[in-house]
Amino acid sequence: MATAASVPAPRGIIRRPTATTGWLSWFTTIDHKKIGLLYGFSAFAFFIIGGLEALLIRAQLAKPDNTLLNADQYNQIFTMHGLTMIFLFVMPMSAAFFNYMIPLMIGARDVAFPRLNAFSYWVFLLGGLFLYSSWFLGGAPNGGWFGYPPNSTTDPTIGMTFYALGLIITGLASSAGAINLAVTVVNMRAPGMTLFRMPVFVWMGLVVQFLLVFALPIITVALFEMLFDRRWGTHFFDPTAGGRPLLWQNLFWLFAHPEVYILILPAFGIISEILPVFSRKPLFGYQFVVFSGIAIGFIGFGVWAHHMFAVGLGPVANTAFGITTAIIAVPTGIKIFNWMGTMYGGDIHFDTPMLMAVGAVAMFVIGGLSGVTHAVVPSDYQQTDTYYVVAHFHYVLFGGAVFGLFGGVFYWWPKIFARQLDERWGKVQFWIMLIGFNLTFGPMHILGLGGMIRREYTYPASLGLTFWNQVSTVGAYLIALSTLVFVVNAVKTQRTAKGLANEDPWDARTLEWTTSCPPPVYNFEEIPVVHSIDEFWHRKYAEDKEGRLIRVPAGASDHAAADGHGGAIHLPTPSFWPLIAAVGLPTIAYGVLYSWWLVGAGALVTVIGFMGWAMEPPVAE
């Protein structure tokens, strides 16, 4: 693909799109920045939908014996809430930042395979829409995001078939994206950008892509087995024929525990970028932060059975996985201490990105500590399937990942949109979100230890759970309010704010800030040559004889691409084929549900898409 430069011009059925502006260009774009934006907007839309589902859950639980939702609706809503937030929000939102920032941070003009990048995005979006179409076609998935059989395989509604197919499709998108981004980081770095000069965000991105590459095929197999059981009556998880539901649990968690790190490491990367900038100090212990991230990636594959302590694996297995779980807390703790070391003695500026990053660290620590209590097997027996677990994973995934991602949004907004989000509204959002978050999930620790079971759609007043549930519901609506504040802030900023006075508003440290805001389509007029970690910082500042920072005279540090010619740089041409190939996949999935003819049609579309793609040169003549 990448070397097909000298082939003749296409005798196309479809005329090659060339426009890089206008609404149509969004469907054919292969620019990593535009694709990053598409990922970001789509993921945020799913965040709103998943949030509305959460509000329904909290509304239902606001009082005992509530009848707002019945058990069946409740099952569908909490399942879709989990699936949405994990697969359609945090993963693609991380992909948005990786897509937009990794090429800029390593000094590349694009990702390694621009068309594959577009394909990944469209497959993700269509997979998400496929999953959501289940609401209108007989009911959404209702067996939890973990989909344990035999409940999930014997359920008579169509929902869990949508679950299996939808997650196979979005998994394919993530696999393709992961291979693309991993190759980009390994192979597309600017001269001098050695692995240990890469920003930590890029490092965490690399670890995440490897986790995806190795974890996704496992869940893909499990999902195919579930699909076969549900659709064609096989016996993978059918105990009456000798099948073992426990196989699903092992395969699922062997994927889903690395998945936890797939969700959190991007936020760790963002935090590791924000803290040094706003503490005006280099990251404390760069190598430790990088290696602990790698260690988390490896150990993350060896802890999965701690999700299964209560199923009766036996004392040896439980002890072994208890120990590995305690061990994985060590590299995570190293990161926390490095972040604190970064801030220690720093000249700290509490702008919104910094507030979000510090909030993420603090909230993640709380979630991490309750996680350690899960590593203790006898203690975990008491907590399994209670709200204590719900509290734990929301502290790590909302507290860690969502705060971290919002930090990234505020930090990189000027880079992407050449406007700065309003700081006052940003701080208002942060504090409402922090308070709302703790009101929502803090009480769940108490509820869980008080005996409230996960996933039950209502509870009797006699259990005494009412008060803390009400607190939790109030908190959830505060989170919704904080999100509303963000939306208003974003819209207002885009409507009214003027362009940036300073294209480096945070006095940042890494290469993406050497470009203009927003970066030109080719990113760098001249590919930068890198000499150190925090390259941009060292271009701006030097030390005098007493070790004090002095500003390098302007000009020596000027933006490489400020006067923007770049007409001589030939970028890959937009293409329809990734979208066409992607459309075939949900068509196949609908076919599996309804008709073999549709399967054939979808397969044909996909094959034609790939053929057209293969025949088409990356750069139109």
Next chain:
Amino acid sequence: MADTTAHAAPVEHTSTGLPSTKLAMWLFLASECLLFGALITTYVLYRGASTTGPYPSEIFDIRYTSVSSFVLLASSLTMVLSLTAAEKRDFARMRLWLVATALLGMTFVGGQVYEFTSFYHEGLSLTTNLFGTTFYVLTGFHGVHVTVGILMLLSLVGMSWAGRLPDDQAFPVEMVGLYWHFVDIVWIVIFTVVYLIPQAKPAG
């Protein structure tokens, strides 16, 4: 600087010196290892777990499958011959060996279709028992992979014939070859685990 970037350079300058496509292919194959690993694990876990027949020993024709396995392995040889021809820029011979590889692959898939059909007539369907479930899904997944490989081989032949491959035709042939050899190697594991390691009927 602008001069060197004026055209998407035929020789990529990459950080590792390896072509990005090759790295991507290796990563994809690593991912595929986990895919087949999970499928094979499922099969092994359920060995001897069927509660009703037919059982493997009653149904396998080791001699037949050995021959079709040999056909598939032979296709790796023709694949290498094709790559060698491409490296010598003998593109006619390259296409010939590619077609031979595809034909051998089709023979294998055809043999698999015949095998599935005869097993079905002997009473083993996808839903008969756990053996049928795990056997058809594992070998079926592999068969689909071979079929995708055949499509890629034939596309290469067509594109080379129409003059639509890059000047260095050996590179795409090498990439498809990597995939093809991988699919062959996986079959060695599947053939050994599924057919060759004897499996007793469960007692009682």
